[in-house]
Amino acid sequence: MTTSSDRPDRSSEPTDKADTAATQQGAGHERPRWVLVLAVAAVLVLIVIVLVLVLGDGEHGPGRHGGGMHGGIVTNLSSLP
Amino acid sequence: MFPPRVRKAALAVHLTVSVGWVGAAGAYVALAVAAARSDDAELTRGAWSAMELIGWYVLVPAAIATVFTGVLLALGTRWGLLRHYWVLVSLGLTVAATAVLLLHMPDVSALQARASRASASELETLGSDLGHSTLGLLLLLVILVLNVYKPRGWTRRGWRLQQEQPDRDPSTTRRA
Numbered sequence: 151m152t153t154s155s156d157r158p159d160r161s162s163e164p165t166d167k168a169d170t171a172a173t174q175q176g177a178g179h180e181r182p183r184w185v186l187v188l189a190v191a192a193v194l195v196l197i198v199i200v201l202v203l204v205l206g207d208g209e210h211g212p213g214r215h216g217g218g219m220h221g222g223i224v225t226n227l228s229s230l231p
Numbered sequence: 232m233f234p235p236r237v238r239k240a241a242l243a244v245h246l247t248v249s250v251g252w253v254g255a256a257g258a259y260v261a262l263a264v265a266a267a268r269s270d271d272a273e274l275t276r277g278a279w280s281a282m283e284l285i286g287w288y289v290l291v292p293a294a295i296a297t298v299f300t301g302v303l304l305a306l307g308t309r310w311g312l313l314r315h316y317w318v319l320v321s322l323g324l325t326v327a328a329t330a331v332l333l334l335h336m337p338d339v340s341a342l343q344a345r346a347s348r349a350s351a352s353e354l355e356t357l358g359s360d361l362g363h364s365t366l367g368l369l370l371l372l373v374i375l376v377l378n379v380y381k382p383r384g385w386t387r388r389g390w391r392l393q394q395e396q397p398d399r400d401p402s403t404t405r406r407a
Contacts, residue, residue, distance in 0.1 A: 179390030184382045185316050188373075195366075 233307035245300035252293035256368045267359030272351040279346040294329040314389030
């Protein structure tokens with residue numbers, strides 16, 4: 151790791167060999183395959199989540215536990231001491 | 232473009248908060264497992280309290296800081312914000328993870344409040360936070376891998392800008 155402040159800092163710049171190769175291989179603006187793979191994986195995960203919600207108890211989402219951080223009203227409190 | 236010292240400082244902050252977010256998410260998963268699986272009522276209550284504290288005072292600040300410093304770093308370097316698919320996808324996933332976290336944390340607080348007052352038998356029906364935390368951690372790891380490997384791919388906008396201003400091509404331009 152470069153520690154001298156006089157030396158060029160390339161740690162956050164796409165200037166090393168790996169980054170150069172990565173971007174040069176991607177010449178052209180066509181959508182790369184990894185983006186498609188990631189999108190398909192995301193859709194599959196979303197489908198699984200929706201199925202779990204539909205087949206589950208259906209209770210989900212913000213505030214499902216009764217008002218959130220400052221609400222103070224939570225369900226089933228009547229049985230609590 | 233940021234001068235080298237500013238860029239290095241911004242990168243240091245971004246790495247700190249983003250990797251810290253991943254670490255805290257791992258700790259949160261461990262607590263979620265304890266809260267879901269333990270038969271010890273005190274341990275379960277303690278785990279929920281720790282999850283709420285980590286959530287509000289580590290996860291949320293780290294998530295917001297990660298989005299902020301990531302955008303700053305992208306705009307201040309030759310990578311740009313909308314020029315490469317890996318930057319664009321990372322930004323989208325990070326913003327999505329932050330939004331879900333912010334929407335979910337009030338529920339964690341409510342569950343923690345219930346856990347703190349529930350009897351041992353009621354704690355068993357409290358449910359768990361394993362799903363959110365595990366999916367969240369996996370998402371952060373995907374983002375981390377994207378940022379390390381920087382897979383190839385110009386966006387349409389990035390390609391057009393590169394054609395118009397070839398001197399700004401991050402893959403071929405080296406600073407003196």
